[in-house]
Amino acid sequence: MRPLTEDETKIFFEKLSKYIGDNIKLLLDRPDGNFCFRLQKDRIFYVREDIMKKATCVDPKHLLSIGTCFGKFTKTKRIRLHITALDYLAPYAKFKVWLKPNAEQQFLYGHHVMKAGLGRITENTSQYQGVVVYNMNDLPLGFGVAAKSTELCRQCDPMSIVVFHQADIGEYIRSEEMLI
Amino acid sequence: MADLVESILREEAEKESKYKTIFVEKDADVEIDEGNLLACDPNPIDVKLFKSNKDDFINNLARDNTQLLFNQLWMLPVERVDNTVLAKLPKAKTLIPREKRLPKPRPETKWEKFAKAKGIHKKKGKDKMAWDEQHKEFRPRYGYNRANDDTKDWLIEMKSNAADDEDPFEKRITERKERRAKNELQRLRNIARSQYGGKVPGVGLTPVEKPNKDQLGRALVLAKKSTASLGKFTERLPKEKNTVKGKKRKFEPCVGDMKKEKDKQLRILKTLSHAVPINVAKAASHFMSQEPDERYVFYTKF
Numbered sequence: 373m374r375p376l377t378e379d380e381t382k383i384f385f386e387k388l389s390k391y392i393g394d395n396i397k398l399l400l401d402r403p404d405g406n407f408c409f410r411l412q413k414d415r416i417f418y419v420r421e422d423i424m425k426k427a428t429c430v431d432p433k434h435l436l437s438i439g440t441c442f443g444k445f446t447k448t449k450r451i452r453l454h455i456t457a458l459d460y461l462a463p464y465a466k467f468k469v470w471l472k473p474n475a476e477q478q479f480l481y482g483h484h485v486m487k488a489g490l491g492r493i494t495e496n497t498s499q500y501q502g503v504v505v506y507n508m509n510d511l512p513l514g515f516g517v518a519a520k521s522t523e524l525c526r527q528c529d530p531m532s533i534v535v536f537h538q539a540d541i542g543e544y545i546r547s548e549e550m551l552i
Numbered sequence: 553m554a555d556l557v558e559s560i561l562r563e564e565a566e567k568e569s570k571y572k573t574i575f576v577e578k579d580a581d582v583e584i585d586e587g588n589l590l591a592c593d594p595n596p597i598d599v600k601l602f603k604s605n606k607d608d609f610i611n612n613l614a615r616d617n618t619q620l621l622f623n624q625l626w627m628l629p630v631e632r633v634d635n636t637v638l639a640k641l642p643k644a645k646t647l648i649p650r651e652k653r654l655p656k657p658r659p660e661t662k663w664e665k666f667a668k669a670k671g672i673h674k675k676k677g678k679d680k681m682a683w684d685e686q687h688k689e690f691r692p693r694y695g696y697n698r699a700n701d702d703t704k705d706w707l708i709e710m711k712s713n714a715a716d717d718e719d720p721f722e723k724r725i726t727e728r729k730e731r732r733a734k735n736e737l738q739r740l741r742n743i744a745r746s747q748y749g750g751k752v753p754g755v756g757l758t759p760v761e762k763p764n765k766d767q768l769g770r771a772l773v774l775a776k777k778s779t780a781s782l783g784k785f786t787e788r789l790p791k792e793k794n795t796v797k798g799k800k801r802k803f804e805p806c807v808g809d810m811k812k813e814k815d816k817q818l819r820i821l822k823t824l825s826h827a828v829p830i831n832v833a834k835a836a837s838h839f840m841s842q843e844p845d846e847r848y849v850f851y852t853k854f
Binding site: 382385386425 | 803804805806807808810813814816817818820821824825
């Protein structure tokens with residue numbers, strides 16, 4: 373377990389800022405305690421300071437998880453965000469997409485979002501912008517990347533993809549063993 | 553008799569309407585550049601006339617201006633070659649921009665750059681030919697059959713400290729070849745420098761006749777490193793220093809100064825937000841969404 377290096381921090385923040393913009397500041401500067409990012413087996417964990425200190429007692433070989441897993445570094449040193457990060461992405465998300473009730477299941481099974489299933493979308497969403505996906509009751513379901521800007525969404529046909537799927541809460545059941 | 557006159561007059565009138573007059577009157581003179589066969593008409597267009605019949609208007613205007621251009625051409629000196637009338641066009645008055653962009657200046661060599669920085673000016677260039685004292689004639693300064701060629705000397709005085717087996721004739725030739733090779737290498741490096749943005753990898757160690765201590769040391773380090781495992785398992789002498797050093801990864805301590813860590817991350821975040829370029833599409837869509845007076849609509853509904 374170790375803190376992120378400067379390069380790693382940069383890559384990580386760049387990825388994170390696609391979803392929550394400069395709200396990352398709120399994750400770092402919290403009034404309710406000191407929180408930090410720690411790297412363990414290529415995975416990034418967001419953890420409270422005192423828990424992190426206690427975890428140093430555990431042999432790193434055997435330490436599976438601490439705090440919240442945000443994502444992992446791929447072998448090519450890119451970041452892949454995990455669904456577990458949704459708890460922190462959803463409250464701070466800058467761009468959101470709401471799904472119609474009948475499209476929820478499709479998304480939770482790991483499919484992209486079609487225009488037909490799109491309930492609402494934040495104005496001024498540009499193409500390839502990271503978005504958090506909600507259902508109509510404002511329950512966060514996952515996140516993805518906007519395949520089309522809001523302007524294009526208005527014109528495209530109902531079967532074209534609007535949001536590329538990246539992670540959804542169905543993964544908690546579908547790929548339990550790969551979660552952390 | 554009256555019929556005849558009438559018919560002649562009618563014919564004349566018809567002829568006149570068929571062939572227009574070569575005299576064209578304009579309010580402002582048409583600027584004519586015979587060299588380019590170009591005529592520019594500064595007269596304003598009569599909009600009413602133009603709108604009433606566009607095609608006729610343009611045809612007439614073009615004819616009139618062409619007529620003026622040809623009138624001017626007929627004023628030029630004319631000669632006849634094989635039943636063809638040729639006019640000699642004067643020099644063009646209108647400046648036409650060049651088709652291709654200006655050629656880029658030749659990239660500076662390393663020496664030229666250095667000389668510029670140091671303010672070294674080239675002396676007055678040497679002549680191509682030089683006087684050869686021996687042959688009593690002018691010969692090329694460099695190259696084949698050159699003047700004062702020191703490799704062609706039939707007698708060379710040996711230096712007192714020269715080695716016994718040294719061949720001074722051979723030595724001059726090899727020295728010359730080496731100079732030429734060095735020059736060629738520098739020429740290629742200059743080309744590489746101009747193409748790869750100023751950075752050229754070094755040539756490493758070059759063989760020298762009598763290497764000094766420093767050169768020997770570098771050669772030793774290089775030789776040790778030149779294994780498949782980059783010298784990790786090369787044996788060392790008992791008191792020899794480890795010269796094969798790898799870069800050691802260094803990480804911040806896991807439990808260290810938390811405030812420092814946070815400040816560092818906030819600083820990185822700040823540089824990131826500075827680095828974000830303006831997203832043109834985003835800005836345009838933002839602008840477009842402002843145009844209708846629906847400023848309170850934050851979401852697009854479907």
